[in-house]
Amino acid sequence: MIKTAATLALLAAPALATTQDDVLAAQLRPGYQMENGGYMAAVELQLAPGWKTYWRSPGDAGIPPSFDWSGSQNVKSVRIHWPAPEVFEANGMQTIGYHERLVLPVEITPEDPSRPVRLSVVMALGVCDEICLPATVDLTSDLTAPGAPDPSIKAALQARAETAGEAGVTSVACQVDPITDGLRVTARVRLPDPGRPEVVAFETADRQVWVSEAITQRQGGELVSMAELVPPNGAPFALDRSGITLTILAAGGAVEVKGCPAAP
Known part of the structure; x- marks a missing residue:
């Protein structure tokens, strides 16, 4: 109940001058095909200076992200590789997440490695600075073999726990x-x-x-x-x-x- 009340209080803060488009941009990085036939892609979030979003376990006042991959084609499973997050302290509350930019690698196992893969995700998340906003991004990308090396994805994988x-x-x-x-x-x-x-x-x-x-x-x-x-x-x-x-x-x-x- 405490967590819910804190989150609702943050969401109720006056945000009339701020919209999702003002503080958040997102894309799917198509990445590359791996030796096992799977793909390594990534969800990339760009946040306005000072803004943050949350890790899978965000703390009492954070908003955990959720992912819906059901719109994908030729996808058997998706595994998220979380980079090590940061700890934020504000107003006596501790939250865990990322600030300004997050590249979140996703490992895709196709149903049939010989066929094209279309990756689609609807991601619901919270973004916060002095106020918090609920956000939703709807992203789609075709993954083609062999793809190309992506330094941003490789750096995010190296930043894992x-x-x-x-x-x-x-x-x-x-x-x-x-x-x-x-x-x-x-x-x-x-x-x-x-x-x-x-x-x-x-x-x-x-x-x-x-x-x-x-x-x-x-x-x-x-x-x-x-x-x-x-x-x-x-x-x-x-x-x-x-x-x-x-x-x-x-x-x-x-x-x-x-x-x-x-x-x-």
């Missing part, structure tokens, strides 16, 4: 405790200290579960982070630990930890 192994994570465990309206999860991750403030974003396999802003601190060689999970029915529930993703953000870099087993 490190895996746990790449980042030197040696252990991870979660303690799960019931609370009145859901669960409290406390994660302990052993990994090198970057020497900079760290923010942890918790995600679950069920996107309907509300996740609070995490409280995070260092305890010796461990990063300890706690968040509350509240499902739509507001009651404790069975948590799929394998579906938990922890993303640890520190000064433009990120580490993605998948799964959070119980402590041995």
Whole structure:
């Protein structure tokens, strides 16, 4: 309820002088065909100076993006490769996202690699500066083989979060405790200290579960982070630990930890 109220308050701010076209431009970068027959394309968003948009898990006051690929032709699946996002602090609220420009790589697996691919997406998102606007972009592009190298897409792929192994994570465990309206999860991750403030974003396999802003601190060689999970029915529930993703953000870099087993 708090998240919904905060978002509605932002959307209700006076925005009569500002429209989507004033602050947002978007295109599909057609990219190139990969050795496996799939394609690497990208959604590119250009935002006006000072404006930002949000990551897949945007924080309490953010607006998560959604994607509808159903208008595509000869597309079996689409996988999004998220560049490491930034953490924004404003008015006592923490959000996670990107400012001014986002190139979001999308990996396409065709139904039939020998046939042309037409990629179509309707993306709903929020864009914010001192006010927030709901936005929708409708993009279509034909993907042709072999395409051409795209430095912007390659740079965005290189900006992805490190895996746990790449980042030197040696252990991870979660303690799960019931609370009145859901669960409290406390994660302990052993990994090198970057020497900079760290923010942890918790995600679950069920996107309907509300996740609070995490409280995070260092305890010796461990990063300890706690968040509350509240499902739509507001009651404790069975948590799929394998579906938990922890993303640890520190000064433009990120580490993605998948799964959070119980402590041995």
